[in-house]
Amino acid sequence: xxxNHRFVCLLLLAVAVRGxxxxxxxxxxxxxxxxDAPRSITxxxxxxxxxxxxxxxxxxxxxxxxxxxxxxxxxxxTQRRADPAEIARGxxxxxxxxxxxxxxxxxxxxxxxxxxxxxxxxxxxxxxARINASAFGFQAHxxxxxxxxxxKTFAVxxxxxxxxxxxxxxxxxxxxxxxxxxxxxxxxxxxxALRLIGCTxxxxxxxxxxxxxxxxxxxxxxxxxxGGTASFLVNRHYQAVYRTPLRFSIVTGDIVLLxxxxxxxxxxxxxxxAARRLVRTPPLALFGR
Amino acid sequence: MTAIVEVRxxxxxxRMGDERVPALRGVTFTVHQPEYVAIVGPSGCGKSTLLNxxxxxxxxxxxxxxxxxxxxxxxxxxxxxxxxLRRIGFVFQRFYLLQALSARENVELPLAEAGMSTRERRxxxxxxxxxxxxxxxxxxxxxxxxxxxxxxxxxxxxxxxxPALLLADxxxxxxxxxxxxxxxxxxxxxxxxxxxxxxxxxDEDLARAAKRVIHMRDGTIVDDxxxxxxxxxxxxxxxxxxxxxx
Amino acid sequence: MLATLAxxxxxxxxxxxxxxxxxxxxxxxxxxxxxxxSSGMRESFRGLLLSQGFQLRLSPRGTLPFDTEATxxxxxxxxxxxxxRPTVAVASPVLGGQLHFPSRGATVTASALGVxxxxxxxxxxVAGRQPTAANExxxxxxxxxxxxxxxGDTVHAAAGYDPQLRTYSxxxxxRIVGRVRFIYLALDQRAVALPIGTLRAMGGPASxxxxxxxxxxxxxxxxxERERAALHALLPRVTVTSTxxxxxxxxxxxxxxxxxxxxxxxxSLVVGFLLVTTLVTVSVNxxxxxxxVMRAIGVHRWxxxxxxxxxxxxxxxxxxxxxxxxxxxxxxWLDSILARFPGLPERIxxxxxxxxxxxTALGLLVISGILAGVYPSWRSASLPIAVTLRQEAVG
Numbered sequence: 001x002x003x004n005h006r007f008v009c010l011l012l013l014a015v016a017v018r019g020x021x022x023x024x025x026x027x028x029x030x031x032x033x034x035x036d037a038p039r040s041i042t043x044x045x046x047x048x049x050x051x052x053x054x055x056x057x058x059x060x061x062x063x064x065x066x067x068x069x070x071x072x073x074x075x076x077x078t079q080r081r082a083d084p085a086e087i088a089r090g091x092x093x094x095x096x097x098x099x100x101x102x103x104x105x106x107x108x109x110x111x112x113x114x115x116x117x118x119x120x121x122x123x124x125x126x127x128x129a130r131i132n133a134s135a136f137g138f139q140a141h142x143x144x145x146x147x148x149x150x151x152k153t154f155a156v157x158x159x160x161x162x163x164x165x166x167x168x169x170x171x172x173x174x175x176x177x178x179x180x181x182x183x184x185x186x187x188x189x190x191x192x193a194l195r196l197i198g199c200t201x202x203x204x205x206x207x208x209x210x211x212x213x214x215x216x217x218x219x220x221x222x223x224x225x226x227g228g229t230a231s232f233l234v235n236r237h238y239q240a241v242y243r244t245p246l247r248f249s250i251v252t253g254d255i256v257l258l259x260x261x262x263x264x265x266x267x268x269x270x271x272x273x274a275a276r277r278l279v280r281t282p283p284l285a286l287f288g289r
Numbered sequence: 290m291t292a293i294v295e296v297r298x299x300x301x302x303x304r305m306g307d308e309r310v311p312a313l314r315g316v317t318f319t320v321h322q323p324e325y326v327a328i329v330g331p332s333g334c335g336k337s338t339l340l341n342x343x344x345x346x347x348x349x350x351x352x353x354x355x356x357x358x359x360x361x362x363x364x365x366x367x368x369x370x371x372x373x374l375r376r377i378g379f380v381f382q383r384f385y386l387l388q389a390l391s392a393r394e395n396v397e398l399p400l401a402e403a404g405m406s407t408r409e410r411r412x413x414x415x416x417x418x419x420x421x422x423x424x425x426x427x428x429x430x431x432x433x434x435x436x437x438x439x440x441x442x443x444x445x446x447x448x449x450x451x452p453a454l455l456l457a458d459x460x461x462x463x464x465x466x467x468x469x470x471x472x473x474x475x476x477x478x479x480x481x482x483x484x485x486x487x488x489x490x491x492d493e494d495l496a497r498a499a500k501r502v503i504h505m506r507d508g509t510i511v512d513d514x515x516x517x518x519x520x521x522x523x524x525x526x527x528x529x530x531x532x533x534x535x
Numbered sequence: 536m537l538a539t540l541a542x543x544x545x546x547x548x549x550x551x552x553x554x555x556x557x558x559x560x561x562x563x564x565x566x567x568x569x570x571x572x573s574s575g576m577r578e579s580f581r582g583l584l585l586s587q588g589f590q591l592r593l594s595p596r597g598t599l600p601f602d603t604e605a606t607x608x609x610x611x612x613x614x615x616x617x618x619x620r621p622t623v624a625v626a627s628p629v630l631g632g633q634l635h636f637p638s639r640g641a642t643v644t645a646s647a648l649g650v651x652x653x654x655x656x657x658x659x660x661v662a663g664r665q666p667t668a669a670n671e672x673x674x675x676x677x678x679x680x681x682x683x684x685x686x687g688d689t690v691h692a693a694a695g696y697d698p699q700l701r702t703y704s705x706x707x708x709x710r711i712v713g714r715v716r717f718i719y720l721a722l723d724q725r726a727v728a729l730p731i732g733t734l735r736a737m738g739g740p741a742s743x744x745x746x747x748x749x750x751x752x753x754x755x756x757x758x759x760e761r762e763r764a765a766l767h768a769l770l771p772r773v774t775v776t777s778t779x780x781x782x783x784x785x786x787x788x789x790x791x792x793x794x795x796x797x798x799x800x801x802x803s804l805v806v807g808f809l810l811v812t813t814l815v816t817v818s819v820n821x822x823x824x825x826x827x828v829m830r831a832i833g834v835h836r837w838x839x840x841x842x843x844x845x846x847x848x849x850x851x852x853x854x855x856x857x858x859x860x861x862x863x864x865x866x867x868w869l870d871s872i873l874a875r876f877p878g879l880p881e882r883i884x885x886x887x888x889x890x891x892x893x894x895t896a897l898g899l900l901v902i903s904g905i906l907a908g909v910y911p912s913w914r915s916a917s918l919p920i921a922v923t924l925r926q927e928a929v930g
Contacts, residue, residue: 152877159872164799167865171561175810178554182817185551241790277550337925346831347921366836366917374833381924385828389543394536401536402834446832 039100040075046243047092048077061096063104070100082246084154116140173266176216180270184208184278192283201279205272212271213264220263224256290321292355293454293485294343299352299362301338312338314508315352322453325480326487327499335508336489337458343487344379344456345369357453374402378447382459384439386431392418392442393427399449417445421475437468444475448484455479457488461495473498537838541845544818555814556854562807563858563900568866568886569800570896573793575887580785583882584778586718587656589627589750590759591766592781593617593773599784600748600776601631607773610746616770617751622762625752627654630731630745632738634692635703638682645678645725647694648717649734649746656718656750658728662686663713669733673713678725686714692727694737705737722881749773792885800896807900811847811907819843819915824927827920836916843912844905851904855897863888 038058047053055074062069080093102108118124124142131140187208194204231249238248301313313335320326328336341347342354345361346369354362357376364372373379386395393414400410418424421441431439440460447455457476461469473495480486480500488495496502497516504512545552593613595605607613610628617626630649635642648657652665658673663686666673672692674682684690688711695704709729717726735742753762759777767775776784786793819826826839866886873885 156873156875156877159875160869163869163872167565171558171565171806174554174558174561175806178551178558178810179813181551181554182813185548186817186820238791338921341921344831346924347919370830370833370835372833373831377833379831381828381831385824385831385924387540387825387829389540389547390536394539398536398829398834399832402838450833 038071038073039097041072042076042078042095043074044078044080044093046080047094048074050092053077061094061104063106070104072096072100080244082244084246169262173270176263176266177270177273180212180267181274181277184271184274188278188281191278195279195283204279205275208275208278209268209271212267212274216263216267217260219267220260223263224251224259227251227259290324292319293322293324293357294318294320294487295353295355296339296343297353299339299342299354300350301335301342301347302350311508313342313349316505316508316510318503318510318513320454320485320487323480323483323485324501325476325485325499326501326503327496328487328489328503328505329491329496330505330511334505336505338508339505340456340458340487340489343454344377345373346379374399375450376453378444378449378452378455380440380443380447380455380457380460382462384431384436384443384463386439386442386446388431391428391430392423392434392438395431395442396445396449399446403450413449414445417448418442420448421445435468436464437471440464440468440472441475444479448479453485455484455486457486457490459490459492460488461490461492469494537842537845540842541849544822544846545849548818551814552850555810555850556857558810559807559851559854559900559904560857560861562803562810563855563897564862564865565803566800566807566896566900567859567862567893568869569796569803570892571862571866571886571888572869573796573800574889574892576789576792576883576885577782577786578889579882579884579887581778581782583718583880584781586882587750587752589625589656589752590778591751591753591763592776593749593751593766593770594747594776596772596774598774599781604631606630606742606745606747607749608745609772610744610749613746613749613770613773617749617766622753622757623751624754625654625750627651627656627750627752628731628746629655629657629748629750630734630738630742631747632694632734632742633696634694634727634729634734634737635696636678636682636690636692643678643681643725645674645681645727646720647734648726648728649731650728651731652728655728656752658715658717661714661716663711666712666729669730670707670709671712672709672727672729673715674711674727675715675717675720675725677723678727679711679714681725684711686711692737694734695739695741704739704741707733707737709733716881718882719880721878724878804899804903808903808907811850811904812911814850815843815847815908816911818846819911823915823918823923826915827918827923827927830916830920831924836913839916840909840912843915844908847908848901848905851901855901858900859893859897 041059041061043053053059053074055077057074058071059074060069060071078093078095096104098111102110116127118127128140128142191204195201228251231251234249235247239245296316296318299313299316300311303310303312316335316339328339330336338347342349342362343356345354345356345364349362352362353360356372359372359376361369361372386392387398390398393411396414396417397410400413405413415424415427418427421444423438423441423445426434426438429438431442434442440463444460460476461472464472469492473492476486476488476495477498486499488499490496499516501513501515503510504514592600593607594600595607598605610630614626614628617623628649628651632647632649633644634647635644637643648655650657652667655665658675660673663673672690679685682690690709690711691706692709693703693706696702697704715728717724717728720726731746735745751762751766753759760779763775763777763780766773829839830836866888870884870886873879874883
């Protein structure tokens with residue numbers, strides 16, 4: 001069992017209000033006296049950009065406005081995690097030595113939590129059980145369980161996206177059927193001529209379906225390119241808006257296969273239905289007589 | 290007699306890729322009111338092209354066309370449309386009635402376009418249908434009419450706005466012999482009642498019924514004869530000059 | 536006459552027309568849903584904030600209401616200052632905390648709001664009455680179910696739990712005098728409300744003279760933003776948030792949904808446009824000969840275009856109400872999905888139907904559908920008449 005004492009990830013050092021524009025200059029970080037022998041901290045890239053801080057800068061960190069605080073030096077600037085839970089939060093993340101933070105906050109010998117790494121899954125279960133049995137004032141949770149709890153918001157968003165996707169597929173099916181019908185209808189005279197010279201219904205339907213399948217495949221490949229481009233643009237946009245490395249949209253092989261397969265099936269069905277309608281109409285009627 | 294149609298050196302060329310195909314080569318003639326003229330000739334001689342130019346549904350490459358004293362060869366689209374609406378009646382080989390409208394409504398269409406009130410145009414449409422012998426078929430759709438009846442409706446439509454000139458492109462082309470004969474009789478009657486008619490046809494009977502026959506070949510007029518219906522005497526109106534004489 | 540022709544054209548191919556109407560209706564539904572989504576949350580949240588008439592909210596400086604566990608000290612003097620202002624009609628203090636109820640061998644924890652019942656704006660009474668006495672409490676159904684009690688029962692409650700010592704700073708016996716519905720809490724969130732003095736006493740010295748939040752209702756005629764700025768300057772310990780500012784915060788946090796709404800709404804509009812363009816193009820191509828004949832007999836180009844546009848308008852007008860109905864149904868479904876966001880107040884709707892926005896959306900669709908018909912119809916009416924007639928005769 002290892003306990004990470006050294007650095008504790010900390011929320012907010014009296015810097016920005018949650019949800020407030022991240023452009024606010026932090027009030028409790030001020031330039032420090034170069035004569036101090038400071039300890040080091042790390043800050044995140046967002047804070048560095050907003051407060052124009054660099055590695056090597058000395059700053060004063062305090063737990064509240066007006067408090068004296070400690071002079072520290074910025075040892076590193078960290079990249080934000082691709083954590084969806086951090087989206088739309090205007091927080092800055094600063095890492096200090098545990099003892100220093102405890103001292104600043106007047107926490108004494110307290111922490112908010114421990115993070116524990118175990119050698120195996122079986123050892124995790126055992127550790128959880130033993131800790132909870134002997135714990136005095138705290139409880140152990142598996143990271144996976146915590147993840148499930150904190151992911152509830154994103155589960156809702158995922159379900160919403162799936163619903164939108166379902167609606168889009170239904171709408172696409174209707175559009176595709178409509179357009180196939182229109183396009184096949186345009187060819188009614190050709191179909192009539194083919195029937196009159198002796199082509200079987202099977203041949204005609206087959207050729208229409210083949211054409212519909214080709215259009216569906218080409219169209220879906222084009223759609224994949226468009227979707228990939230859109231995904232790239234979406235990621236670029238939202239990464240800039242929320243200042244996060246999180247990828248909001250991912251186009252995977254499975255998704256591409258699903259899209260192409262679905263388009264193919266819809267296209268073939270639409271073409272077949274449209275062609276069947278035409279071949280069942282007497283040829284002369286197709287000529288308008 | 291008043292000149293209704295004056296054509297001078299009319300020419301029409303079509304472009305087929307890099308090739309230029311002359312459909313009409315310097316045609317000149319005049320039609321007076323109320324002549325009944327038939328234009329005949331082999332397929333591809335330019336007679337339909339000539340009719341389209343007279344009907345202001347096409348523009349010549351060169352030359353002039355005047356109808357009822359007005360130059361029509363270079364009219365813009367809006368004025369050409371207005372001219373067709375009020376001064377020209379066109380009858381097509383395939384009738385081209387609007388399937389969604391009844392016989393009466395088909396005849397009313399140009400009247401509505403000319404701004405006539407509902408009551409007036411209904412009365413006029415019925416009058417015209419009576420004239421062509423279809424007074425009882427006003428509510429029938431084209432699909433419920435025979436070929437001859439459809440062509441009569443088309444003629445009634447063409448006469449709606451009392452045109453100065455009635456043009457007909459193979460009006461008996463889709464009709465059987467008996468119906469064709471009825472159509473010929475109708476045209477004769479129209480002409481007797483004062484309508485100037487120019488008809489393009491392969492139908493010898495229709496051509497014989499006309500009082501003047503213009504023969505065309507290879508885009509030019511090769512013969513232009515007036516026929517006296519009384520004794521069928523043929524009088525040349527004026528031969529078009531041979532190409533080498535121009 | 537043109538109307539007759541337009542209707543006849545639509546009826547000539549019934550299946551095609553029905554499918555096109557369905558397609559446009561689906562576009563309309565999507566567009567409507569996205570319009571509802573883009574403005575719904577905001578308006579719903581605004582309605583929620585203003586439902587009790589409180590226009591300003593005071594929270595510890597640098598925080599949003601109940602966003603942290605921070606509290607405002609010197610609450611009594613703060614309230615005195617607020618109530619002394621001539622523009623302030625009501626000042627309602629709220630202290631947040633937790634109460635623990637032993638129940639069937641376990642402990643049920645509920646969010647607790649300490650309020651002044653006479654001026655509170657956090658809950659609505661469903662049954663019973665307000666907790667006027669110090670030992671009275673009101674609770675929502677989720678809490679009552681969890682603790683296995685009902686209106687009129689007496690319960691044992693504790694506050695100020697120390698996890699290390701496993702002790703409470705205050706324990707009381709309280710009588711449940713009311714069943715309530717909390718306005719700003721999620722449906723399944725367990726919560727109770729009691730007199731603020733009682734909760735402070737149970738919370739121990741840490742809660743003395745403290746509040747988490749104060750809500751302010753202004754007198755009629757008072758300007759909200761001016762009052763907000765004045766209070767903000769007067770009271771350095773607090774952040775004063777108006778409804779407008781709160782909405783800005785919501786907009787920022789939920790900007791994703793608004794942007795999604797704009798994108799999907801635009802896509803719906805474009806797809807609807809394309810569908811109608813295709814339909815009109817094919818329909819017109821079939822009638823090229825008919826159109827050429829109409830031109831030949833003297834019907835003006837613009838009138839032919841008008842007839843064709845009449846067809847596409849009819850299509851849109853029939854599809855629009857269908858799309859409206861479909862959109863409302865799908866909005867309800869989508870809203871039920873998003874309503875499961877953890878901690879979302881019960882009364883927040885993501886999809887809010889606002890007649891003006893709906894008519895704007897549908898109007899946009901109808902106009903785009905009409906415009907979609909302009910090019911193909913103008914093109915067909917501009918074809919050379921003689922050539923077209925000949926081609927149609929040969930074809």
